[in-house]
Amino acid sequence: METGSHSSGQAPEYRILFNNPCLVGHELTYIADAILRGHSAGNGIYTKRCQQFLEDKLGSPKVLLTTSCTDALELTALLLDIQPGDEVLLPSFTFVSTANAFVLRGAVPVFVDIRPDTLNLNVDLLTDVITPRTKAVIPVHYAGVGCEMDRICSLARRHSIAVVEDNAQGLFGRYRNQFLGTFGSLATLSFHETKNVTCGEGGALVVNDPAFIERGEILREKGTNRSRFDRGQVDKYTWVDLGSSFLPSDILAAFLLAQLERYDYIRAKRQQIWKTYFDQLKGWAEEHHVQLPHVPSDCEHSYHMFYVIMPSPELRDAMIQHLKRCGIMAVFHYVPLHLSQMGQRLAPNTCCPVTVRASSCLLRLPFYNDLSESQQAEVLEAIQRFDTWDDYQIPHRAGMAGMAR
Numbered sequence: 001m002e003t004g005s006h007s008s009g010q011a012p013e014y015r016i017l018f019n020n021p022c023l024v025g026h027e028l029t030y031i032a033d034a035i036l037r038g039h040s041a042g043n044g045i046y047t048k049r050c051q052q053f054l055e056d057k058l059g060s061p062k063v064l065l066t067t068s069c070t071d072a073l074e075l076t077a078l079l080l081d082i083q084p085g086d087e088v089l090l091p092s093f094t095f096v097s098t099a100n101a102f103v104l105r106g107a108v109p110v111f112v113d114i115r116p117d118t119l120n121l122n123v124d125l126l127t128d129v130i131t132p133r134t135k136a137v138i139p140v141h142y143a144g145v146g147c148e149m150d151r152i153c154s155l156a157r158r159h160s161i162a163v164v165e166d167n168a169q170g171l172f173g174r175y176r177n178q179f180l181g182t183f184g185s186l187a188t189l190s191f192h193e194t195k196n197v198t199c200g201e202g203g204a205l206v207v208n209d210p211a212f213i214e215r216g217e218i219l220r221e222k223g224t225n226r227s228r229f230d231r232g233q234v235d236k237y238t239w240v241d242l243g244s245s246f247l248p249s250d251i252l253a254a255f256l257l258a259q260l261e262r263y264d265y266i267r268a269k270r271q272q273i274w275k276t277y278f279d280q281l282k283g284w285a286e287e288h289h290v291q292l293p294h295v296p297s298d299c300e301h302s303y304h305m306f307y308v309i310m311p312s313p314e315l316r317d318a319m320i321q322h323l324k325r326c327g328i329m330a331v332f333h334y335v336p337l338h339l340s341q342m343g344q345r346l347a348p349n350t351c352c353p354v355t356v357r358a359s360s361c362l363l364r365l366p367f368y369n370d371l372s373e374s375q376q377a378e379v380l381e382a383i384q385r386f387d388t389w390d391d392y393q394i395p396h397r398a399g400m401a402g403m404a405r
């Protein structure tokens with residue numbers, strides 16, 4: 001599970017919110033147009049234009065908009081025909097949906113620890129947990145920084161297991177010059193209000209293996225072959241497979257298209273905010289043994305979030321409280337899935353020390369497209385005013401970078 005930020009319960013006592021979605025272009029005009037066209041259900045022109053935009057940009061053969069990344073993940077579990085007892089490998093440091101989508105089909109989640117620098121799946125640990133029951137590995141590109149996809153894909157090929165990228169946070173980030181979400185046979189995107197590009201609630205399934213396209217369309221359309229009917233390929237549509245209602249309204253797609261069209265603007269704004277945080281906090285972080293995000297040289301990230309990892313859980317909590325007193329909302333992130341009630345039941349005896357430490361020491365700073373320079377300066381100034389370091393014992397060699405991979 002995660003924290004405080006996923007819902008919009010952002011309390012009024014904050015002057016600077018953690019997230020504050022904004023309009024960036026023609027959202028209101030497109031939404032009105034979608035309604036006035038008389039086609040506000042799914043698969044209208046805005047749905048098709050969003051899908052086309054993403055297909056063109058990513059170079060993927062098919063993108064299917066969904067009502068959320070959660071739904072797109074559920075579609076991947078159906079497409080891979082996950083059966084009870086199948087095992088899926090995933091980080092414990094992720095959102096609950098990465099696991100739940102597969103658990104819904106009866107799969108057993110196998111939680112793997114993360115690297116201390118990027119907080120992405122530690123590929124060195126994967127081989128030891130692969131068994132004959134392993135069906136899929138689900139790398140999560142944390143903060144939109146790419147996992148080591150070359151190593152993950154070659155391991156998966158060797159063991160005949162599927163790769164599904166949970167790319168909820170990494171739209172248009174790249175690993176070795178290739179877009180995230182184009183390595184696995186399937187990948188998922190989120191357009192939730194906390195993401196770089198949003199329509200409130202939304203997501204997409206990116207289909208990179210064309211063998212999944214037709215069934216993907218059927219599963220998204222309640223198990224019917226309605227997409228073939230809409231293309232005039234059959235003269236009536238009927239129930240042909242499992243499925244559910246994963247198709248978003250064209251009103252949401254209209255909102256999304258307006259945001260996608262302004263992606264370059266969004267990216268430039270977020271890049272500026274991210275770089276300012278990084279440059280302004282570098283010296284402070286070194287002085288106080290605080291870890292800043294690490295972006296490997298072969299990754300171009302999506303500028304999705306800015307986090308700091310404090311030297312201890314007590315200091316993390318104290319910093320959140322300090323910022324709150326300054327009217328600034330900073331939030332922690334995922335609580336390790338292997339320690340959750342469900343995690344303990346489904347995967348007892350799991351050990352992920354790097355995840356536990358990251359989860360207890362990490363906090364995310366306010367980050368949204370129109371965070372102003374003066375607001376960001378206020379956040380930076382408040383952080384540097386935090387002066388209770390000596391009230392807390394700092395563990396020797398604090399910081400995650402000192403931990404074994």
Ligand SMILES: Cc1ncc(COP(=O)(O)O)c(C=O)c1O
Binds near residue numbers: 192
């Ligand atoms: C890694 C990851 N996967 C999946 C999701 C679920 O996304 P959605 O809210 O679009 O269902 C999230 C949500 O933040 C996430 O962080």
